[in-house]
Amino acid sequence: MKNEIKSLTGLRGVVALWVTFFHFFSFKNNLIESIIGKGYVAVDIFFVLSAFLLTVSYSEKFKVLNFKGVQTFYKKRVNRIYPVYIISVIVIALFFVEVSKTKFLINAALIQCFFNPNYLLNIVYWSLSTEWICYLIFPFLLCFVVRYKIRGEILIIASLALRFILPYLPDTLHIGSDVPMQIGKSSKYLDIPYGLNSLVRTISSYLLGMGVVTVSAIKIKKDGYFIYIAIILSVLLLYTTRGLFFIPLLSAFIIKILYEGGQSFVKTFLESKAIYMLGNISYSLYIIHYIVRKQYVVLVDIMFLNNLLLISFSLILSYFSYILIERKVKIFKV
Numbered sequence: 001m002k003n004e005i006k007s008l009t010g011l012r013g014v015v016a017l018w019v020t021f022f023h024f025f026s027f028k029n030n031l032i033e034s035i036i037g038k039g040y041v042a043v044d045i046f047f048v049l050s051a052f053l054l055t056v057s058y059s060e061k062f063k064v065l066n067f068k069g070v071q072t073f074y075k076k077r078v079n080r081i082y083p084v085y086i087i088s089v090i091v092i093a094l095f096f097v098e099v100s101k102t103k104f105l106i107n108a109a110l111i112q113c114f115f116n117p118n119y120l121l122n123i124v125y126w127s128l129s130t131e132w133i134c135y136l137i138f139p140f141l142l143c144f145v146v147r148y149k150i151r152g153e154i155l156i157i158a159s160l161a162l163r164f165i166l167p168y169l170p171d172t173l174h175i176g177s178d179v180p181m182q183i184g185k186s187s188k189y190l191d192i193p194y195g196l197n198s199l200v201r202t203i204s205s206y207l208l209g210m211g212v213v214t215v216s217a218i219k220i221k222k223d224g225y226f227i228y229i230a231i232i233l234s235v236l237l238l239y240t241t242r243g244l245f246f247i248p249l250l251s252a253f254i255i256k257i258l259y260e261g262g263q264s265f266v267k268t269f270l271e272s273k274a275i276y277m278l279g280n281i282s283y284s285l286y287i288i289h290y291i292v293r294k295q296y297v298v299l300v301d302i303m304f305l306n307n308l309l310l311i312s313f314s315l316i317l318s319y320f321s322y323i324l325i326e327r328k329v330k331i332f333k334v
C-alpha cells in the first residue's frame with residue numbers, strides 16, 4: 001500500500017461533518033435539506049472507504065491466513081476504534097443515561113446490531129457495531145476473494161443485490177423483537193440503523209469497497225474528469241429518493257480515483273491542512289457530536305447559531321480526543 005493518501009483522510013473528514021450537520025440541522029429550504037437531510041448516506045461512504053483501504057492494505061497479507069496475521073489485524077482494529085469508543089460508553093453511562101449492566105455490556109462488546117435498538121447508548125453506535133462484525137469476518141472474506149480470484153464486478157453486483165433487498169427485509173431481525181423499539185422505522189430510503197438489517201447494509205458497502213479495488217473495467221486517467229462527473233451525479237441523486245441507491249457505488253469510484261488518479265482540484269481541496277485535520281479527528285467527531293447533540297444545550301436563542309456553536313464545541317472536543325486518546329492510547333502492542 002502507498003503511504004497515507006491524504007485526500008482519503010480528508011474525504012473521511014468531509015463525510016463526518018456531513019453526518020454531524022445531518023444530526024444537528026433540519027432546513028425548510030428543500031434545496032439545502034435535500035443534501036443535509038440525506039446525511040445518513042454518508043455512513044455508507046465510511047464503510048466503502050474502510051473496506052477499500054483494508055483491501056488495499058491486506059490483499060497480499062491475507063493470500064494465506066495464519067493465526068499471527070489475523071491476530072495482528074484484530075489488535076490493530078481494536079487499537080483504532082476501541083479507546084475513544086469505550087471512553088464514550090463509560091461517560092454516557094456515568095453522566096447522561098441510566099444504564100443496566102446488560103445494556104452496558106452489550107455496548108461495551110460492540111454487539112448492538114444483534115439486539116433491539118433500545119440497547120443503543122448512542123444512535124451512531126449501530127455503525128460501529130456492524131463495522132466491528134465486518135472486521136471479524138474481513139480476513140476470511142478477503143482470503144476467499146483473493147484465493148479464488150473473485151472478480152471485483154461480482155462483488156459489486158453482490159453488493160447491489162444486498163442493497164436492493166434491504167427495504168424488503170423484516171424490521172424485527174434482532175434479539176428482543178417482541179419489545180417495542182424506542183426509535184421508529186425511518187421514513188427515509190435505506191436509512192436502516194438497527195438489527196441485522198444494518199449489518200446487511202454494512203456488508204453491502206464493504207463488498208463495494210472490496211470490489212472496486214480490483215475491478216478491471218475502471219481505468220484511471222490522469223486528467224481526472226471522471227471525478228467531477230461522479231461528484232456532480234452524486235449531488236444530483238441527492239435530490240431523488242431511489243437514486244440514493246447508487247451513491248455508495250459512485251463513492252467507491254471516487255475513492256478509487258483519489259487513490260490511483262492524478263492531481264485535481266478535489267484532491268487538492270481534500271489534502272488542504274484544515275480538511276486533512278478534519279479527517280484526522282473524524283472518528284472522534286462521529287462519536288462525540290451526537291453525545292453533544294443529545295444534551296439539548298441552549299447557548300443562544302437563535303437555533304441555527306446555537307447548533308453551529310455546539311458543532312464547534314464538538315470539533316474542539318474531537319481534536320483533544322484525537323490528540324490525547326486516539327494517538328496516545330493503545331490497548332495492544334503491535
